[in-house]
Amino acid sequence: MRDFVVVGHIAKTTPDFSLEDLPGTSGRIDVLCRCVNSAFMLSHGIRRDVRCNLLLMGGPETKILRFDGRRLRHLNPDERSTAALMKKALSINAGPLWRESTPGIYIRKGDLRSLIESLRDEGQRLYYLREDGAPLSGTVSEGAFILGDHTGMTEDEEHLLESMGAEIVSIGPLSLHADHCIVIINWMCDNAARSR
Numbered sequence: 001m002r003d004f005v006v007v008g009h010i011a012k013t014t015p016d017f018s019l020e021d022l023p024g025t026s027g028r029i030d031v032l033c034r035c036v037n038s039a040f041m042l043s044h045g046i047r048r049d050v051r052c053n054l055l056l057m058g059g060p061e062t063k064i065l066r067f068d069g070r071r072l073r074h075l076n077p078d079e080r081s082t083a084a085l086m087k088k089a090l091s092i093n094a095g096p097l098w099r100e101s102t103p104g105i106y107i108r109k110g111d112l113r114s115l116i117e118s119l120r121d122e123g124q125r126l127y128y129l130r131e132d133g134a135p136l137s138g139t140v141s142e143g144a145f146i147l148g149d150h151t152g153m154t155e156d157e158e159h160l161l162e163s164m165g166a167e168i169v170s171i172g173p174l175s176l177h178a179d180h181c182i183v184i185i186n187w188m189c190d191n192a193a194r195s196r
């Protein structure tokens, strides 16, 4: 399984945002929608071996939205319809355990530590993507890839990730958009998996 984690520092945790103005009303959920698109979208289908975990921090209680390719339905390439799926998930009562809102989309309360701990407990190797990290090896075909949003990652978050054993890796010196990084990581992991 390939996991992506994207930290949305100002992303709303409630469904009261406008699909007509995502950048202006949602706390940049549009950025996260593009990451979901990059994580799953193939030309004629979606990747089934991928999960995309979005940490929404723009509210009093941090929430995690998980898209799981094994069961995912109703995902289309446009941001608006992905945001509508997220809006629906945010309208259900989230507790500490995952609840499915639509097929393959789950929500729970939780912070970065609890999410990373759960991935590590599943046996996922942790990779924190940062421009100045060590080059991501071309032999990596799975793991949990952790990315910041348009504001990057805070110092505290970086310390947490390092303390949990995340390796700091780079896909080049230029600062790219998180969704573009995801396309590149998928491509690298696909190549690595093929040549095993």
Ligand SMILES: C[S@@+](CC[C@H](N)C(=O)[O-])C[C@H]1O[C@@H](n2cnc3c(N)ncnc32)[C@H](O)[C@@H]1O
Binding pocket: 128, 129, 130, 131, 132, 146, 147, 148, 149, 150, 151, 152, 153, 169, 170, 171, 172, 173, 174, 175, 176, 177, 178, 181
């Ligand atoms: C838009 S960038 C953040 C830009 C910048 N750190 C800032 O705060 O303005 C979003 C995320 O993509 C990832 N990223 C961007 N370029 C990268 C690269 N060349 N190698 C590894 N990760 C990268 C990082 O995880 C980063 O936090």
